[in-house]
Amino acid sequence: GAVVSQHPSRVICKSGTSVKIECRSLDFQATTMFWYRQFPKQSLMLMATSNEGSKATYEQGVEKDKFLINHASLTLSTLTVTSAHPEDSSFYICSARDHEGGFNSPLHFGNGTRLTVT
Amino acid sequence: QKEVEQDPGPLSVPEGAIVSLNCTYSNSAFQYFMWYRQYSRKGPELLMYTYSSGNKEDGRFTAQVDKSSKYISLFIRDSQPSDSATYLCAMRKPTGGGNKLTFGTGTQLKVEL
Numbered sequence: 001g002a003v004v005s006q007h008p009s010r011v012i013c014k015s016g017t018s019v020k021i022e023c024r025s026l027d028f029q030a031t032t033m034f035w036y037r038q039f040p041k042q043s044l045m046l047m048a049t050s051n052e053g054s055k056a057t058y059e060q061g062v063e064k065d066k067f068l069i070n071h072a073s074l075t076l077s078t079l080t081v082t083s084a085h086p087e088d089s090s091f092y093i094c095s096a097r098d099h100e101g102g103f104n105s106p107l108h109f110g111n112g113t114r115l116t117v118t
Numbered sequence: 119q120k121e122v123e124q125d126p127g128p129l130s131v132p133e134g135a136i137v138s139l140n141c142t143y144s145n146s147a148f149q150y151f152m153w154y155r156q157y158s159r160k161g162p163e164l165l166m167y168t169y170s171s172g173n174k175e176d177g178r179f180t181a182q183v184d185k186s187s188k189y190i191s192l193f194i195r196d197s198q199p200s201d202s203a204t205y206l207c208a209m210r211k212p213t214g215g216g217n218k219l220t221f222g223t224g225t226q227l228k229v230e231l
Contacts, residue, residue: 004161006161034218034219041126041223042223043206043221043222043223043224044162044206044219044221046218046219049218091159093161093162095161104150104169104212106152106164106167107152107164107219108164109154109161109162109163109164110161111160111161112159112160112161114159
């Protein structure tokens with residue numbers, strides 16, 4: 001159980017374009033999802049917390065206008081990287097907690113999206 | 119100083135060895151402790167999830183938490199080449215900040231035939 005699906009797994013785009021990444025909880029409902037970014041050989045850095053039906057909460061230093069998050073349903077959150085630049089190239093990973101499991105249930109992660117901006 | 123410190127490795131061991139992976143942390147408010155395994159170009163996979171101090175065993179994996187020393191460990195018995203991956207420790211506080219996790223940098227493990 002507790003499967004999180006992330007799509008696409010890899011995307012290459014040109015500088016200045018926008019890219020949308022989807023995160024779905026397949027067998028559970030998630031009122032909260034989390035978006036992380038990971039650079040090579042570094043740990044996961046939380047970018048924002050996505051809340052179903054309300055605005056996302058962004059971590060300090062993360063531009064909300066550049067990384068648009070939408071959590072329209074209990075099973076889907078999207079991250080859109082707007083006007084992407086080469087420095088946005090990274091590994092983006094979403095995670096979710098089973099709503100019915102309660103606050104203390106662990107997070108489960110998607111398989112990540114490798115974004116390359118040329 | 120980082121809140122969570124983890125030796126990045128790489129750690130190389132022969133097949134069948136017992137592997138010990140560790141993290142230290144500075145914030146005594148952390149109460150929930152996790153170990154994730156991450157294969158190359160994949161998302162982290164939850165291995166162990168523990169609350170407060172003590173031991174937890176699941177198959178070949180044992181997680182230990184020593185809150186007095188602010189030190190957590192993951193032991194892997196009878197290590198296999200398929201255990202080769204990066205192991206991330208993660209922890210969080212019991213309240214506030216949603217379910218925000220603080221991660222270590224990960225230890226790269228290689229189990230050799």
